[in-house]
Amino acid sequence: MEEIIELTQEPTAQTGELGITILNQWIRENYTEHPLTYIIKTWGCQMNERDSEIMAGVVEECGYTRVDREEEADLIVYNTCLIRENAEMKVFGNLGQLKALKKKNPKMRIALCGCMAQKEHIVEKLKKSYPHVDLVFGTHNIHELPVLLMDSYKVNRRQIHVLEDGVKTYQNLPSRRLYDFKGFVNIMFGCNNFCSYCVVPYTRGREQSRSKDEILAEVQEMADSGYQEITLLGQNVNSYGNDLDSSVVFADLLEEIAAIEGIKRIRFMTSHPKDISHHLIDIMAKYPTICNQLHLPVQAGSNRILKKMNRKYTKESYLEKLNYAKSVIPNLTISTDLIVGFPGETEADFQDTLSMVREAEYDFAFSYLYSPRAGTPAATDPDQVPDDVKHHRFDRLMETVNPIFLRKNEALVGKTLTVLVEGVSKNDSSILNGRTKGSKLIHFPGDPGLIGSIVRVNVKRAQTFILFGEVE
Ligand code: SF4
Numbered sequence: 001m002e003e004i005i006e007l008t009q010e011p012t013a014q015t016g017e018l019g020i021t022i023l024n025q026w027i028r029e030n031y032t033e034h035p036l037t038y039i040i041k042t043w044g045c046q047m048n049e050r051d052s053e054i055m056a057g058v059v060e061e062c063g064y065t066r067v068d069r070e071e072e073a074d075l076i077v078y079n080t081c082l083i084r085e086n087a088e089m090k091v092f093g094n095l096g097q098l099k100a101l102k103k104k105n106p107k108m109r110i111a112l113c114g115c116m117a118q119k120e121h122i123v124e125k126l127k128k129s130y131p132h133v134d135l136v137f138g139t140h141n142i143h144e145l146p147v148l149l150m151d152s153y154k155v156n157r158r159q160i161h162v163l164e165d166g167v168k169t170y171q172n173l174p175s176r177r178l179y180d181f182k183g184f185v186n187i188m189f190g191c192n193n194f195c196s197y198c199v200v201p202y203t204r205g206r207e208q209s210r211s212k213d214e215i216l217a218e219v220q221e222m223a224d225s226g227y228q229e230i231t232l233l234g235q236n237v238n239s240y241g242n243d244l245d246s247s248v249v250f251a252d253l254l255e256e257i258a259a260i261e262g263i264k265r266i267r268f269m270t271s272h273p274k275d276i277s278h279h280l281i282d283i284m285a286k287y288p289t290i291c292n293q294l295h296l297p298v299q300a301g302s303n304r305i306l307k308k309m310n311r312k313y314t315k316e317s318y319l320e321k322l323n324y325a326k327s328v329i330p331n332l333t334i335s336t337d338l339i340v341g342f343p344g345e346t347e348a349d350f351q352d353t354l355s356m357v358r359e360a361e362y363d364f365a366f367s368y369l370y371s372p373r374a375g376t377p378a379a380t381d382p383d384q385v386p387d388d389v390k391h392h393r394f395d396r397l398m399e400t401v402n403p404i405f406l407r408k409n410e411a412l413v414g415k416t417l418t419v420l421v422e423g424v425s426k427n428d429s430s431i432l433n434g435r436t437k438g439s440k441l442i443h444f445p446g447d448p449g450l451i452g453s454i455v456r457v458n459v460k461r462a463q464t465f466i467l468f469g470e471v472e
Pocket residue numbers: 191192193194195198199200201235236272
């Protein structure tokens with residue numbers, strides 16, 4: 001039995017706040033034996049992580065308590081990603097395993113949200129083959145979670161509600177941040193670029209900037225609560241403000257945030273290479289609280305492939321901006337995203353990518369095999385690269401970039417860097433981990449009491465993806 005709720009009006013912030021109050025009361029009246037519990041599993045990007053923090057805040061306000069194991073949860077939320085096929089397969093695999101858990105705990109509610117929920121063929125698959133999934137909602141209506149949950153309890157029917165687009169009013173909802181010393185701040189949602197391989201414009205909608213005042217208030221609140229580091233989030237932060245009436249641009253916003261006392265580190269992602277300006281780079285160089293880190297996804301080094309990807313920049317224009325940033329920001333850490341085996345990629349195109357990464361000298365890169373995403377133009381390109389060729393190119397890319405990463409890390413040996421201590425090593429409780437201002441991961445012996453503080457660490461040793469040091 002299914003209930004598909006039709007959209008009858010624009011969602012509003014009240015939908016969320018009111019829903020929380022009503023569900024909280026309903027749970028208190030109907031579930032008196034023990035507190036209801038929840039777990040949220042998140043796949044994908046930082047936008048999803050931030051959405052999960054908001055959903056955690058919402059369900060805690062409704063009366064749920066967080067647990068670490070699905071077996072103990074009365075509510076399981078999968079916040080999903082569509083960017084790669086692997087993640088999608090994993091979600092379906094995990095969902096299948098939840099069937100047995102639900103049998104043991106019939107009051108359990110299983111919810112699927114995030115980018116996968118935005119695709120009709122996935123919702124159809126859930127309807128047909130995953131009857132134990134109780135709630136399906138999209139990236140534009142997470143504020144409706146309390147209402148959907150309560151309807152699901154009351155009528156014991158599946159609730160599916162996915163909006164194609166919407167206003168992100170849920171930012172005003174409570175959130176439960178993962179850390180109390182570093183956090184994400186959404187500055188905008190969606191993307192207008194339609195790169196030919198990407199599902200984001202179809203799952204997250206068109207660009208919508210939050211108002212500058214709202215963002216500044218959130219950062220101020222975090223500064224007042226003792227946060228040391230913030231990361232400003234958007235699919236393309238460089239086009240922040242284009243949809244607002246005011247003439248504010250991202251560089252102005254960044255400058256105002258840098259003036260807020262208390263926040264010691266400001267990061268942002270993601271920057272689209274076509275939109276990053278010298279002005280923005282100059283602002284980065286001007287303020288010591290803006291981290292010396294730039295993630296600038298190049299995706300490919302061949303102009304022919306960049307054109308097919310609809311990226312709207314060339315290798316030359318990209319390198320010009322990157323080199324300018326390197327020249328004005330001391331000790332800049334640069335990172336990128338790379339796609340191997342895009343449809344039509346020839347050996348010569350791939351060689352252009354290799355020469356690009358050699359020239360750029362990245363500190364690290366997120367490299368992926370191209371994976372076709374249904375509904376995107378590249379997925380139906382007849383010129384798909386065979387899997388074995390993709391894998392062979394990927395291996396050669398690793399052989400090229402890894403020595404560069406190592407060399408750049410080795411250049412830091414002997415230097416003393418400031419590090420935000422983030423946690424304890426999984427394998428050794430006497431070892432702490434943290435990030436340098438340039439976002440390099442570093443391990444060092446220390447007291448867990450240092451977590452959340454910024455310390456000076458002398459780099460003793462380097463590996464390809466990690467530094468090792470000692471607190472000074
Ligand atoms: S800029 Fe391109 S790759 Fe990035 S989210 Fe937008 S469409 Fe996707």
